[in-house]
Amino acid sequence: METQSPHIVNSKFYRKLKGGKIKCLLCRHYCELNEGQTGVCSVNKNETGQLVNLVYGKVATLNIDPIEKKPLYHFLPGTTALSLGTVGCNMQCSFCQNWQISQEKTVLQKDFVAPDQIVDLALKYKAKTIAYTYNEPTIFYPYARDIALKARQYGLKNVFVTNGIESAEVVKDMPGIIDAANVDFKAYDENYYRRELKAPFTVRETLQLMKQVGLWVEVTTLIIPGINDVPEHLKKIADFIAQKLGTETPWHLSAFHPDYKMKDRNATAVSSLEQAYDIALKSGLKFVYIGNVGMRKNTTFCPHCHKALIERLGYQILSDKITDGHCPYCHTKIPGIWN
Numbered sequence: 317m318e319t320q321s322p323h324i325v326n327s328k329f330y331r332k333l334k335g336g337k338i339k340c341l342l343c344r345h346y347c348e349l350n351e352g353q354t355g356v357c358s359v360n361k362n363e364t365g366q367l368v369n370l371v372y373g374k375v376a377t378l379n380i381d382p383i384e385k386k387p388l389y390h391f392l393p394g395t396t397a398l399s400l401g402t403v404g405c406n407m408q409c410s411f412c413q414n415w416q417i418s419q420e421k422t423v424l425q426k427d428f429v430a431p432d433q434i435v436d437l438a439l440k441y442k443a444k445t446i447a448y449t450y451n452e453p454t455i456f457y458p459y460a461r462d463i464a465l466k467a468r469q470y471g472l473k474n475v476f477v478t479n480g481i482e483s484a485e486v487v488k489d490m491p492g493i494i495d496a497a498n499v500d501f502k503a504y505d506e507n508y509y510r511r512e513l514k515a516p517f518t519v520r521e522t523l524q525l526m527k528q529v530g531l532w533v534e535v536t537t538l539i540i541p542g543i544n545d546v547p548e549h550l551k552k553i554a555d556f557i558a559q560k561l562g563t564e565t566p567w568h569l570s571a572f573h574p575d576y577k578m579k580d581r582n583a584t585a586v587s588s589l590e591q592a593y594d595i596a597l598k599s600g601l602k603f604v605y606i607g608n609v610g611m612r613k614n615t616t617f618c619p620h621c622h623k624a625l626i627e628r629l630g631y632q633i634l635s636d637k638i639t640d641g642h643c644p645y646c647h648t649k650i651p652g653i654w655n
């Protein structure tokens with residue numbers, strides 16, 4: 317592996333201001349950076365009036381994962397994704413399960429991994445997709461973008477697993493580069509985002525924009541006891557998804573496990589997830605899944621004839637009956653990316 321000088325970000329993702337200051341356009345923090353300053357994420361920096369991405373080519377975590385683990389359930393089921401992340405994040409969630417990399421402020425990785433090398437690895441391990449995940453990928457979008465453009469030349473798809481505070485500039489750049497996203501909708505509460513996550517509450521705008529530009533979108537909510545498990549609160553998220561994104565949008569209800577700075581509460585009870593599941597169905601959502609609770613069965617049913625179409629056990633596909641994107645029994649089109 318080679319080392320490489322710092323990566324200067326394409327000028328479409330930052331704006332020059334007066335006095336050598338620049339404004340980073342990679343996420344909705346829109347940090348205004350003086351010379352030598354890094355933003356909230358710690359990995360984008362003003363160097364001599366240019367935006368430099370300090371984690372370009374500096375991979376902190378790399379794995380082959382089932383696509384179901386992202387989770388994406390309506391996207392090439394039963395295939396794998398070469399999954400990568402860097403250090404840094406633009407949120408500070410006290411329950412982060414990847415805090416060792418996301419909250420790391422120093423780029424410790426010495427080796428430079430070129431976009432070509434990532435694509436070669438994906439092809440070598442027969443992954444169908446490259447997933448930008450583990451920490452928030454919009455903070456390393458310049459790297460993800462270069463990998464994705466190369467990956468597409470080999471027929472690979474690209475997905476974001478994200479907290480939803482991408483800038484509009486990044487989301488509008490995604491069509492033809494990024495195919496799908498799983499977006500965390502952490503709470504329907506502006507104060508919670510500002511106070512606890514140290515980030516703007518922009519996930520609704522991002523989700524709607526992603527849908528508008530044509531990305532396949534699935535939503536995940538980590539249900540945390542005492543934080544966002546109140547039925548009225550969950551109903552607001554379910555109604556938003558149903559009314560603004562469409563009832564065909566999959567919603568993943570994920571169990572919390574004590575981690576990082578939030579070790580003072582219990583893991584989410586299955587009954588709490590099932591209550592959220594019922595709320596989602598009442599709001600009209602057609603594809604609702606419960607996750608992160610061990611080897612649980614999760615089935616995709618045809619919304620018209622209600623026959624089981626994809627049966628999963630944990631991350632494993634037990635059966636997949638979807639045929640050319642349709643239910644084989646009643647021929648209803650099933651939303652998603654199937655090939």
Ligand code: SF4
Pocket residue numbers: 340341342343344345346347354355356357358359360361406454455
């Ligand atoms: S990516 Fe976001 S947090 Fe990082 S410098 Fe840019 S605007 Fe700030």
